[in-house]
Amino acid sequence: MKVVKFGGSSLADGEHFAQAINIITADPQRRVIVTSAPGKRNSKDTKVTDLLIQYANEVLNNKPYQQTVGQIINCYVEIANYFNVPPKKLAPIIDRLKELPSWHFPNHNYLMATFKAHGERSNAELMSLILQQQGYEARFVTPTEAGIRVTGTPNNATVMPETYSLLDHFSFNDSELLVFPGFYGITLAGHIATFSRGGSDITGAILARGLHATMYENFTDVDAIYAANPAVVDHPQAITKMTYREMRELSYAGFSVFHDEALIPAIQGNIPINVKNTQHPEKPGTLIVPDKGFQPADIVTGVVSGKHFAALYLHKYLLNKESGFTLRILNILARHDISYEHMPSGIDDITLILDRNQLDDELVDVICNEIQEEINPDQLEWIDNYAITMVVGEGMRNRTGVINDILTPLTEENIPVPMINQGASRISIMIGTYDRDADKAVRAIYHRFFAN
Amino acid sequence: MKVVKFGGSSLADGEHFAQAINIITADPQRRVIVTSAPGKRNSKDTKVTDLLIQYANEVLNNKPYQQTVGQIINCYVEIANYFNVPPKKLAPIIDRLKELPSWHFPNHNYLMATFKAHGERSNAELMSLILQQQGYEARFVTPTEAGIRVTGTPNNATVMPETYSLLDHFSFNDSELLVFPGFYGITLAGHIATFSRGGSDITGAILARGLHATMYENFTDVDAIYAANPAVVDHPQAITKMTYREMRELSYAGFSVFHDEALIPAIQGNIPINVKNTQHPEKPGTLIVPDKGFQPADIVTGVVSGKHFAALYLHKYLLNKESGFTLRILNILARHDISYEHMPSGIDDITLILDRNQLDDELVDVICNEIQEEINPDQLEWIDNYAITMVVGEGMRNRTGVINDILTPLTEENIPVPMINQGASRISIMIGTYDRDADKAVRAIYHRFFAN
Numbered sequence: 001m002k003v004v005k006f007g008g009s010s011l012a013d014g015e016h017f018a019q020a021i022n023i024i025t026a027d028p029q030r031r032v033i034v035t036s037a038p039g040k041r042n043s044k045d046t047k048v049t050d051l052l053i054q055y056a057n058e059v060l061n062n063k064p065y066q067q068t069v070g071q072i073i074n075c076y077v078e079i080a081n082y083f084n085v086p087p088k089k090l091a092p093i094i095d096r097l098k099e100l101p102s103w104h105f106p107n108h109n110y111l112m113a114t115f116k117a118h119g120e121r122s123n124a125e126l127m128s129l130i131l132q133q134q135g136y137e138a139r140f141v142t143p144t145e146a147g148i149r150v151t152g153t154p155n156n157a158t159v160m161p162e163t164y165s166l167l168d169h170f171s172f173n174d175s176e177l178l179v180f181p182g183f184y185g186i187t188l189a190g191h192i193a194t195f196s197r198g199g200s201d202i203t204g205a206i207l208a209r210g211l212h213a214t215m216y217e218n219f220t221d222v223d224a225i226y227a228a229n230p231a232v233v234d235h236p237q238a239i240t241k242m243t244y245r246e247m248r249e250l251s252y253a254g255f256s257v258f259h260d261e262a263l264i265p266a267i268q269g270n271i272p273i274n275v276k277n278t279q280h281p282e283k284p285g286t287l288i289v290p291d292k293g294f295q296p297a298d299i300v301t302g303v304v305s306g307k308h309f310a311a312l313y314l315h316k317y318l319l320n321k322e323s324g325f326t327l328r329i330l331n332i333l334a335r336h337d338i339s340y341e342h343m344p345s346g347i348d349d350i351t352l353i354l355d356r357n358q359l360d361d362e363l364v365d366v367i368c369n370e371i372q373e374e375i376n377p378d379q380l381e382w383i384d385n386y387a388i389t390m391v392v393g394e395g396m397r398n399r400t401g402v403i404n405d406i407l408t409p410l411t412e413e414n415i416p417v418p419m420i421n422q423g424a425s426r427i428s429i430m431i432g433t434y435d436r437d438a439d440k441a442v443r444a445i446y447h448r449f450f451a452n
Numbered sequence: 453m454k455v456v457k458f459g460g461s462s463l464a465d466g467e468h469f470a471q472a473i474n475i476i477t478a479d480p481q482r483r484v485i486v487t488s489a490p491g492k493r494n495s496k497d498t499k500v501t502d503l504l505i506q507y508a509n510e511v512l513n514n515k516p517y518q519q520t521v522g523q524i525i526n527c528y529v530e531i532a533n534y535f536n537v538p539p540k541k542l543a544p545i546i547d548r549l550k551e552l553p554s555w556h557f558p559n560h561n562y563l564m565a566t567f568k569a570h571g572e573r574s575n576a577e578l579m580s581l582i583l584q585q586q587g588y589e590a591r592f593v594t595p596t597e598a599g600i601r602v603t604g605t606p607n608n609a610t611v612m613p614e615t616y617s618l619l620d621h622f623s624f625n626d627s628e629l630l631v632f633p634g635f636y637g638i639t640l641a642g643h644i645a646t647f648s649r650g651g652s653d654i655t656g657a658i659l660a661r662g663l664h665a666t667m668y669e670n671f672t673d674v675d676a677i678y679a680a681n682p683a684v685v686d687h688p689q690a691i692t693k694m695t696y697r698e699m700r701e702l703s704y705a706g707f708s709v710f711h712d713e714a715l716i717p718a719i720q721g722n723i724p725i726n727v728k729n730t731q732h733p734e735k736p737g738t739l740i741v742p743d744k745g746f747q748p749a750d751i752v753t754g755v756v757s758g759k760h761f762a763a764l765y766l767h768k769y770l771l772n773k774e775s776g777f778t779l780r781i782l783n784i785l786a787r788h789d790i791s792y793e794h795m796p797s798g799i800d801d802i803t804l805i806l807d808r809n810q811l812d813d814e815l816v817d818v819i820c821n822e823i824q825e826e827i828n829p830d831q832l833e834w835i836d837n838y839a840i841t842m843v844v845g846e847g848m849r850n851r852t853g854v855i856n857d858i859l860t861p862l863t864e865e866n867i868p869v870p871m872i873n874q875g876a877s878r879i880s881i882m883i884g885t886y887d888r889d890a891d892k893a894v895r896a897i898y899h900r901f902f903a904n
Binding site for chain 1: 697700701704715716719769776778779782783786792793794795796797798799800801803850852853855856859860862863866867868869870871872873874875877878880882884
């Protein structure tokens with residue numbers, strides 16, 4: 001049995017729905033379907049999830065929301081019309097979207113989560129209507145019915161382990177197609193809570209694990225995951241097969257095709273993931289598999305840069321004899337709810353690499369001031385424009401000299417490398433550059449390993 | 453005015469004393485002399501400090517100590533005889549060494565510190581006697597008289613800042629030679645406490661700063677500090693000049709010619725250090741100078757390996773999303789009073805590099821068990837045979853491609869490099885290898901940068 005998840009762009013309009021249905025019905029193994037909310041129909045369009053957020057904010061701020069809810073409903077009506085779904089059948093979906101403002105929520109965050117979740121929910125319900133209309137035995141299943149239990153904040157939930165024992169008891173017959181909405185689960189108190197953005201991938205993975213799928217197919221709008229970002233490298237090579245942890249390392253610095261939290265249930269259930277293109281389902285896509293027994297075909301699988309980093313360099317004489325030094329720095333960060341990414345250390349120096357997105361300029365000043373005051377370093381330097389380039393490959397494991405092949409093209413291109421971090425992970429090398437050099441670094445490394 | 457410190461091997465017997473006195477009297481600037489305890493006279497000899505430790509332990513364990521104290525005294529008697537110092541003048545030194553067991557000490561640690569300190573103290577007193585005998589105006593000055601105040605444990609003391617204001621008020625006339633014992637200071641309660649082993653270098657540096665010397669000359673038994681360990685590389689190049697921080701980085705991994713804690717007072721006082729050979733005072737030795745205005749002659753100044761490291765590798769899926777993860781690990785280490793050296797981190801991996809000397813096998817088990825229990829990593833691996841190679845040079849600062857020149861010879865020699873840490877310090881690159889490869893790595897890198 002395969003779990004098949006469709007991304008928002010794959011379910012944006014009737015035509016795309018038709019293509020998704022072709023895919024579902026082409027393989028009798030495809031029995032569990034997970035929907036995203038409708039994506040953009042064209043470049044000027046707004047995603048339904050964004051319209052729902054706007055809708056929620058209008059309700060929260062007592063502003064008129066009729067136009068927004070109309071836009072949302074119109075999107076589903078257009079899809080339903082494409083398949084001649086009778087208005088009577090569509091009505092409950094539309095009514096529910098209209099009634100949302102009258103529901104009771106514990107607080108604003110729950111309201112937001114519930115509004116957002118209805119993009120996926122409405123699409124799943126509509127998909128099951130269309131499948132039924134086409135003569136398939138299809139069933140719309142809510143997270144409540146399936147038992148997808150979550151904890152955490154309403155808009156950043158985490159699946160609870162008991163979900164898997166509940167899914168074990170979820171019964172369905174061999175002939176039916178099950179359609180689940182992605183993106184959300186139900187809290188213990190019975191409220192809707194969503195995963196982080198793009199979280200339909202997570203729902204698919206949970207169902208693949210919980211319902212013991214043999215494969216998790218993730219349909220999106222690209223032919224495959226590429227060895228480098230196509231916006232940086234022209235026509236990069238497609239990755240046909242990689243391991244879970246290669247995917248994880250590549251996601252970290254910027255590969256965003258597949259949600260990295262969705263890897264966990266897949267890993268736990270040992271379920272291979274196939275990322276494929278809805279428009280070209282005949283192409284093999286990218287297969288993501290367990291590490292065990294994986295035979296890497298190449299040394300390097302992918303190269304990616306993330307430019308959203310900053311670094312704080314500290315120098316203090318005899319620093320490494322001061323016990324508790326690191327603890328004091330970490331406590332300052334913790335006080336401001338800031339986590340660090342990496343912390344390369346010299347003898348008397350330490351560099352804290354931080355995610356720049358979690359910091360505004362004021363906070364940077366506050367943290368630097370507190371460190372200056374409490375730690376009193378001889379030197380403190382804030383480097384705002386840091387990029388991290390990850391070179392990832394199972395084939396690099398235990399291989400001598402790869403680092404040389406990575407650094408040689410950077411030297412040739414005269415790219416300064418203020419940081420190298422090798423040795424923590426065995427399947428990747430992390431290189432720090434200034435953000436202006438990041439794309440050049442990716443191209444240089446890519447061409448070294450993938451030329452021709 | 454210059455402070456001149458002689459190491460133990462430079463004061464081991466009468467002949468060496470004579471050579472030291474030649475050096476002192478050859479330059480009228482050499483006015484402050486710091487003595488170590490007598491070192492080995494031949495390869496089978498025992499250092500006086502070690503005899504004093506034996507003496508202290510025999511006293512503590514109520515064992516006979518007459519033979520040991522006799523051996524110690526004999527060493528001073530031989531030196532005194534070489535210079536025909538009258539027995540009456542030597543008697544107070546000998547009596548004091550004999551009387552030590554009858555003194556009162558707050559606890560065993562203070563006893564040990566006081567016994568040890570008498571190697572230096574007796575040698576300084578004897579040196580001033582000999583200088584006086586030769587017609588020089590020499591004065592033996594104790595740390596109490598000078599005001600060398602220390603805190604910390606009795607056998608691992610730290611100088612107190614007030615030492616410098618006390619030294620500012622220490623008066624001496626232009627014609628006299630001052631002889632200070634190295635290695636120890638006086639606690640606030642008036643007891644002797646020693647610096648860490650080799651701490652006479654520290655006394656010299658404190659006096660150089662406190663008495664405003666223009667130069668701190670450190671006489672030892674090598675012509676210079678070399679760019680690599682002569683036991684590893686044949687005839688390595690001498691370092692004629694380097695900065696304080698280059699010295700510091702090289703000391704870290706194993707260059708032990710100059711005590712690294714002794715660098716601090718020199719840095720604070722901006723006093724150049726000249727490491728010279730007592731047997732060849734005409735040779736320039738190695739000059740250690742401030743960073744400011746330093747013009748590096750070469751890219752790399754030195755290469756050194758330390759083999760006393762171990763690494764703990766941890767892998768946990770989505771580790772870097774777990775807040776407080778590092779804090780929890782550091783707290784486990786702190787509970788056992790273990791500090792970490794470096795902590796390179798990947799996305800889901802972290803490697804803790806530890807000084808193996810501070811851990812016995814049982815503690816390794818305990819720490820690994822606690823981490824397994826409290827952190828529950830997916831993978832935990834203890835790598836016992838870790839070596840760190842430091843490549844150090846002010847000339848590496850802001851230079852692109854040096855790392856390539858360092859790694860290429862390692863690749864050519866097929867040396868696995870499980871860890872590279874570049875970017876914390878700007879004047880060094882840290883490379884992790886297995887200890888069996890450490891010497892080979894040093895040779896390979898040395899020959900790349902210093903060939904011919």
